[in-house]
Amino acid sequence: AQSVTQLGSHVSVSEGALVLLRCNYSSSVPPYLFWYVQYPNQGLQLLLKYTTGATLVKGINGFEAEFKKSETSFHLTKPSAHMSDAAEYFCAVSYSGAGSYQLTFGKGTKLSVIP
Amino acid sequence: NAGVTQTPKFQVLKTGQSMTLQCAQDMNHEYMSWYRQDPGMGLRLIHYSVGAGITDQGEVPNGYNVSRSTTEDFPLRLLSAAPSQTSVYFCASSYSIRVNTDTQYFGPGTRLTVL
Numbered sequence: 001a002q003s004v005t006q007l008g009s010h011v012s013v014s015e016g017a018l019v020l021l022r023c024n025y026s027s028s029v030p031p032y033l034f035w036y037v038q039y040p041n042q043g044l045q046l047l048l049k050y051t052t053g054a055t056l057v058k059g060i061n062g063f064e065a066e067f068k069k070s071e072t073s074f075h076l077t078k079p080s081a082h083m084s085d086a087a088e089y090f091c092a093v094s095y096s097g098a099g100s101y102q103l104t105f106g107k108g109t110k111l112s113v114i115p
Numbered sequence: 116n117a118g119v120t121q122t123p124k125f126q127v128l129k130t131g132q133s134m135t136l137q138c139a140q141d142m143n144h145e146y147m148s149w150y151r152q153d154p155g156m157g158l159r160l161i162h163y164s165v166g167a168g169i170t171d172q173g174e175v176p177n178g179y180n181v182s183r184s185t186t187e188d189f190p191l192r193l194l195s196a197a198p199s200q201t202s203v204y205f206c207a208s209s210y211s212i213r214v215n216t217d218t219q220y221f222g223p224g225t226r227l228t229v230l
Contacts, residue, residue: 009155032215043119043205043221044158051216092155094215101146101165101214102173107157 002027004091006106014114018061019078021109023091026072033074034092034103035065044090050074061085084114117141119222121206127228136191136225138206143153145207146217147189151175151202152224158205164189165212196229205229 007022025031032051036044048059055067061084065076074091091106122137140147147161150173155178160173164183178193178200189208193200204225 010158036219041224043223044207044219045221046218049218051215096215101163101171101212102160103148103214103219104157104160105150106173 002031002093002095002104004104005010006089006091006109009107010110011113012114013081013110015083016080019076019081019085019089021038021075021076021089021113023065023076023106023109024072025074025091025093027093027095029090029095032094032096033065033067033114034094034110035059035063035074035076036090037059038090038108040087040090047076047089081113083113083115086111119206119208121204121222121225123225124223127230128193129230130197131190132196134193134196136193136206136227137202138189138191138222139187140189140206140208140220141143141168142208142210142220143186144208144210145186146212146214147183148207148219149179149181149189149191150205151200152205153202160192161204176217177188179181193227198229201227201229220223 005024031078034049038044048057050067055107058064088110119140149161151156162181164170206222207219
């Protein structure tokens with residue numbers, strides 16, 4: 001069964017510091033990986049996704065993530081945190097083939113940005 | 116386009132009551148789904164639909180029913196509400212059934228409390 005593990009339910013960074021949110025996946029077949037962001041009292045919106053091709057994926061708002069098959073990871077980074085980045089971030093995985101109509105989410109990491 | 120809309124935004128039920136959470140999208144999306152979000156649990160898939168007249172169970176379907184009579188609407192029914200169903204419910208849709216590559220568009224959520 002596919003799953004994702006997000007390390008750290010809560011991460012705090014100073015404004016201007018590097019943001020690193022960790023995601024590891026478990027899948028016996030090639031995964032399709034996503035990062036979604038949820039601002040307070042809102043639904044989720046897509047930040048970026050990896051399907052095939054280039055392993056470094058750039059998303060919205062300056063975020064990027066790198067698919068590392070050898071480490072089964074898809075960590076999310078941003079060079080310089082902004083106050084507006086404070087939100088909850090979810091990693092998600094899907095795959096092709098039987099059961100590919102489902103997206104499996106991690107438990108989320110809440111990012112706080114300290115002024 | 117209004118995108119994905121959900122009604123109501125808030126609801127309080129007593130144990131044993133029934134109700135329907137409404138979800139509609141005006142983007143002619145083929146795929147629709149329902150998730151519940153609980154603290155520290157991330158999002159868990161309840162039911163999904165790959166087209167009008169076609170539905171299937173997700174990870175946590177017990178206590179919920181769905182139907183999809185039109186492309187636009189995907190209501191979620193709670194037959195006999197229980198306190199364990201207290202949660203925030205999100206509806207999502209995507210253009211195609213290729214969940215592994217398509218972006219999911221989320222509604223704003225319904226916050227349900229069962230007393």
